[in-house]
Amino acid sequence: MKAMPLIICIAIALSPLTALVSCTDDEVGGNCSYSLTVTADADANSISVDESVTVVNTFEDGLTRLVFAFYPDAYTLKYPPPADGIMLDAAYPYGLNAGSYSFLEAGGDNVKSVSICDTPCKIVVDLSSPLALGEKTEVRFSFDLTMPYCNARYGYNDFSVNLTFYFPQLCRYDRDAGDFAFYDYVATGDPFVFEVADYSLYLDCPDDWTVACSAPTADGNDEEKLFAAHSLRDLSLILVPEAEVSSATADGYTACVIHDGSYDYAARYAADALALFSDAFGDLPVKEYFLVFTPFMTAGAEFSNLALFSASLSFAETEKVVAHEVAHQWWYNLIGSDQVAAPWQDEALAQWSTLYYFEKKDMKNYADALRESWASSYSSYVESQRALGEDALCDVFRATTEYRDFADYYITVYCKAALAVGLCAESVTKDAFAQALSVYAKEYYLGFASRNSMSECLDGFSSGLGKMLVSSLSASLYDKCTSLTPLSR
Ligand SMILES: [Zn+2]
Structure with missing residues (x-):
């Protein structure tokens, strides 16, 4: 994330299409493989999600529970708002408003019970039978989201629907502590710490919307709204009902800018940065990168293979913010670190x-x-x-x-x-x-x-x-x- 200079400064019937792009058992690269179906209505703030996550136990013999982070809970206003005080007006330009969610189902064949957000943003899944090392289990969630009007990572505004960290995601297992590392949402910095995982996503949204997704369009599918990738730190999804798209390429990388017509020049900066950093630090596995310029509360924020940028950035500021966010594809997405304990x-x-x-x-x-x-x-x-x-x-x-x-x-x-x-x-x-x-x-x-x-x-x-x-x-x-x-x- 790049802050503004401060000196200021239940069983789920998954759709057949989801199953089609699910990673097979042999393909589970890390500990987790997620299959998601996301349905967005034209009103932009109602989202339905079906999720199936397969977890391979490489953590401890006799694993009895799984811990997931579910960040839409941070936006319900049951707790202090998810923005630093000085950014509150930028985050909520029309005043505080709450998002909400409703779980229709949460379970699986080896799931004894699920506790949803008894602790803020935390989902605990107790298993019926302990998992041996190497064994796997599947957990399924089905839920509806009503998003807040909010210029943050999660929320919708007049330009985009920002779906980041919007579904239950398995917390990183801390081997030293012998438990999953769960962090409460804090407004300061980046509160998300995850291992890489495999993802597939089927998206149902209006045909004329522009989509930025962390995962590329699935190989071998003509369908435009199937996405899949191995080893991503997150699976973010930004939906834009009306946008211009500009792109630039360099050394096999393509940078796509989704904007209101004001930031086409940013594509060249991003393509240059992708080429320059890959030459310096090594290649990225995914060669397509999205930049979305939207009314965002800070200068920018990084996600796997995409970033959000403030549509208030001046021409003079844009290149440095783009370079910073592109660099996070190495120092966040590719090489993970504890962004809460060591920001x-x-x-x-x-x-x-x-x-x-x-x-x-x-x-x-x-x-x-x-x-x-x-x-x-x-x-x-x-x-x-x-x-x-x-x-x-x-x-x-x-x-x-x-x-x-x-x-x-x-x-x-x-x-x-x-x-x-x-x-x-x-x-x-x-x-x-x-x-x-x-x-x-x-x-x-x-x-x-x-x-x-x-x-x-x-x-x-x-x-x-x-x-x-x-x-x-x-x-x-x-x-x-x-x-x-x-x-x-
Ligand atoms: Zn940053």
């Missing part, structure tokens, strides 16, 4: 990748100006906090739940952590650091990297590089910000 890990790399993009496009002056703007924001924040007598360490190693407010989060994650990564890169040269990141990307391709595994990987590339990254992230860079000289390794 800096994907965000700081996306920020540094943005600098690298401009350097490689012979826009070094712009890259320098961007980095200096982060340093200036960070320094100003530290000074203002010190003047208030507040602790201004800007500790990077905090979970999203531990930040004082959005300013603290933005300055720490998007500025300080990005500067720390930049100092580390300067110590080995930017191209060498990009090469180190390509090793990291290869090592954790479609997997999940902890902070330690990242620093160990960097140390393996160049002795002391990972340790230097951790020490840079841990230090107060306040004094370094004025000169931006590299820290010693």
Whole structure:
């Protein structure tokens, strides 16, 4: 996600078509294979979903329960609204309004009971018979969504229907904790942590709507609204009743911009970024990327193979936001990390990748100006906090739940952590650091990297590089910000 600069700043009868594109048993690549049927009515805010998820138990012998996250529950207003206070008006331009959902069925052959959102956003499925390692089970859900009018990841507005994290999705299994890692929805940052999974989707919506989906159109099908892909971090779906579509290609990648006619130039930026980052960090498995410019509450937000962008972005801002969001296809979609416990890990790399993009496009002056703007924001924040007598360490190693407010989060994650990564890169040269990141990307391709595994990987590339990254992230860079000289390794 790219925040705006703050200085401001039951058994389900699945349709035959769903079954047609379901992944076969042999094709289950990760732990999960999802088959979805999504029906959207022309009024845009009523969605029906049939879901079947097959889970292969690679977690623990005798598994007795599964834990899913269901984020539409965060938008019911049963809890504080799902937007930081300073973004509330941007999220709800016509005032707060609640979304709702109704489960018609939830069950499966080996399901004893299902608890739906007794804890906010959490679905717990108790199994009738414990699963041995290697065994699989199927859970089925059928539910209707009434979406809020909301300029967020989930909701509809005058331009688009934003369906992201809109169905029960299996939480990541934390082997150290011996349980599924469930996080309550928090408005700050990206609250979603999932392993990659296989997906197939049949979409029933009006023929003239434009569709951006994380999964490509299913191979071998002439039908336009069948989508399927292996190993995606999420399966997002953006529906746009009236739109213009612009595209650009580079090195086998296609960037499609869905917009109101104002952002056709963004396709070239995205295609350039896809080509540049794939050259630096390695190829993406999916070669099509969607950008949807919509009345969005922040500058942008990343999902698998697509991103949402604010339709308020100026011409001057658009390229950097596009580069940042495209970089998340590596530092989120391809290489997973814990975005709640360690939000800096994907965000700081996306920020540094943005600098690298401009350097490689012979826009070094712009890259320098961007980095200096982060340093200036960070320094100003530290000074203002010190003047208030507040602790201004800007500790990077905090979970999203531990930040004082959005300013603290933005300055720490998007500025300080990005500067720390930049100092580390300067110590080995930017191209060498990009090469180190390509090793990291290869090592954790479609997997999940902890902070330690990242620093160990960097140390393996160049002795002391990972340790230097951790020490840079841990230090107060306040004094370094004025000169931006590299820290010693
Ligand atoms: Zn981001």
